[in-house]
Amino acid sequence: MGIKLSGMISGLDTDSLVKELMSAYSTKKDKLVKSKIKQEWKMDAWKDMNKSIHTFYTKSLSSMRLSGTYNAKKVTVSDSKVATVSGSTNAVNGTQTLRVTKLAKSGYLTGGKISAEDGSKLTESSKLSSIKGMSDLVGSKININGTDITVTEDMNIGQFVKEMKSAGVGASFDTTNQRFFVNAKASGADADFTITGGNSSGVGALKAMGLFTVNDKDKAEYQKLAALDGDPDGALTAYIDDIAGKKYYTVESYTEKLNKENESASAANENLTKSIEANEKEIERLTEQRANDTLTEEDRTAIDEQIAKLNKAIDNSRATIAENETKISDNTALLNDPDALSAKVNEENAKIRQDVEDDITGKIAAAKVALAETASTDTSGTQAVRINGSDAEIWLNGAKYEGKSNTFSINGLTISAQQVTGDEKVTITTDTDVDGVYKQIKSFLTEYNKLVNSMDASYNAASAGDYEPLTDEEKEALSDGEVEKWEKKVKDALLRRDSTLGNVATAMKSAMAQTFEVGGVKMNLASFGIKTLGYFNAAENEKGAYHIDGDVDDDATSGNADKLKAMIASDPEKTIEFFQKLTTNLYDTLTDKMKGSTMSSAYTVYNDKQMKKDYDSYTKKITDMEEYLSKTEETWYKKFAKMESAMSKLQSQQANFASMLGM
Secondary structure: OOOOOOOOOOOOOHHHHHHHHHHHHHHHHHHHHHHHHHHHHHHHHHHHHHHHHHHHHHHHHHHHOOHHHHOOEEEEEOOOOOEEEEEOOOOOOEEEEEEEEEOOEEEEEEOOOOOEOOOOOOOOOOEHHHEOOOOOOOOOEEEEOOEEEEOOOOOEHHHHHHHHHHOOOEEEEEOOOOEEEEEEEEEOOOOOOOEEEOOOOHHHHHHHOOOOOOOHHHHHHHHHHHOOOOOHHHHHHHHHHHHHHOOOOOHHHHHHHHHHHHHHHHHHHHHHHHHHHHHHHHHHHHHHHHOOOOOOHHHHHHHHHHHHHHHHHHHHHHHHHHHHHHHHHHHHHHHOOHHHHHHHHHHHHHHHHHHHHHHHHHHHHHHHHHHHHHHHOOHHHHOOEEEOOEOEEEEEOOEEEEEOOOEEEEOOEEEEEOOOOOOOOEEEEEEEOHHHHHHHHHHHHHHHHHHHHHHHHHHOOOOOOOOOOOOHHHHHOOOHHHHHHHHHHHHHOOOOOOHHHHHHHHHHHHHHOOOEEEOOEEEOHHHHOEEOOOOOOOOOOOOOOOEEOOOOOOOOOOOOOOHHHHHHHHOHHHHHHHHHHHHHHHHHHHHHHOOOOOOOOOOOOOOHHHHHHHHHHHHHHHHHHHHHHHHHHHHHHHHHHHHHHHHHHHHHHHHHHHHHOOO
16 A cells, blocks of 8 residues: 555545544454454363363373272381382282292303404404404304304404394403403393304304303203214214204295395396486486586596496496396296206205205314313313303292292282392281372372362353453553453453363263272262262362362361271272272273364364364454455545545636636
8 A cells, every 4th residue: 555645635634534434344353353362262271171181081090990000018028138029909918938049140251351462452443363362263153042153354353242242142342351241131041141162163262252161051052062973873964954954945935035036136127227327317417517618627527537437337237237137037947947946946955954064063073172171171261251140049938939030920929039048038028008009099089189170160260251352452551460460351261161161070070979889889989988078068169079088188077087098908909999990980981072073183172173273264254354454444545535636626626717717
């Protein structure tokens, strides 16, 4: 809109007139703005309320459905240094005796101190061949938990450690102390590890790296292999056949292998062909760029280098494509010739058996060397120390229990052994944890009361009357304090008499008032001395809150007999079962209320989708109204401008007429 020079001829205050004419429309816009603000505040109020409901639902309420929440048993140990013990609801009340005779241990090997041939400090980047005594042991095999690790020329200490970890043990190299450390990943005898020579030079490699020790598990492995030497009664042949047989191909499995190879090669060729096409296009682009007269020789040289790299990549891709095509052709020929395929399977299986035979022969040689070393040498001279993995052993009430870890679960008790007692006994006393169960129930009711009181306060809030959100212009006429009080009046009443809020609160109260049959007896909260104070005795907006008789923290009921504690002490199982049923029913009620729909999101008790839709509708209406106001205001200004123009012409005509008359 251009600059308005209004009322110059007519003397009218055009701006004031237009403003007055527009006031009715502006009032409509203000109402829309107020409605939008109020809708936004209501959405925020519902978000806060829903958050409170959802928090109660997922935390306090959800956990009360589970028996483990109640900590129904209190367990004490006469000597807490020996063991820690906790009890579930299934633990039997009474006193029991405990002895700890063995603690579970993880297998552990502390390597002997090693050094480099040249006397330098070894690090993870040092090659294994640089370790003193390792220079002639390249090709040695070390077997960990049945997995062979081959010492290669370029393998360094860090890579060797990584290979050990891949074999299923914890491993590290301490550069400060120049030692390897190896440990089992779990405690117990079954979880212990073996570390043996995988061929005749493997034992020498273990010794050079300070890893040679022979425990019972290693020795048993060595003895088993050494016993096969010479193939007594065909035992070695049978052993090799058994291992190789598990790896043999059948015609079907080899056919599947060839088909997969063909599929993989075809897919690779397709990608390589695309790569060649892309590189050729790039060469064309670079060739055109090179022809630019503005380029320097240095620029052209750089382009030539790029083109050379691309051509090399193309050549490599074509070579790989040719190899893949040959492989596909050979595989296809085999697949189409049953006799040739069968012969190929036999050939591959023969190779597999030979590999297995070579591997076993190497392991037998290593076993003989290791056993000879064990028989003739004090292995402690290697300075390697081995702690065997072992199981824990405890005696509860005279019965022996063994386990891979130091934690035992026995008849509702969880016992964590910490110290060996030998023949001495400690006592474990189990009793109902009345205070623990009471605390859980009281905590739940506290959270429930807090939520329901908040819902009732919002539902029963005082009416805001004619108070509506303020526009920016209205705020300017008030102080900050007055604005704050005004808006609080509106916000406090946002959920007043809200039907959704009322329905949710009513559903929750109804669920809490239900009666359940437990052990053949019908029970409700009143059976435990838990009830509301009644309409006339309860404080405002606290009529749905529950109070526990005998609760020392509750002035209204502290003088009554503590029926809840008495029930917990006399029959904890029945008490817990009732509260599980009660809270499960309330949980299901809220689950139903929080189901998603076309109007609401999941885990939301109010129609958040519809409210957002209404909010967006207000936004659009305001935008449309602003456009309408702008156009209408412009129309009025144009009309007044025309009037001014007409009056100007009339004034000019009158002046001319007067001049003609000599006036």
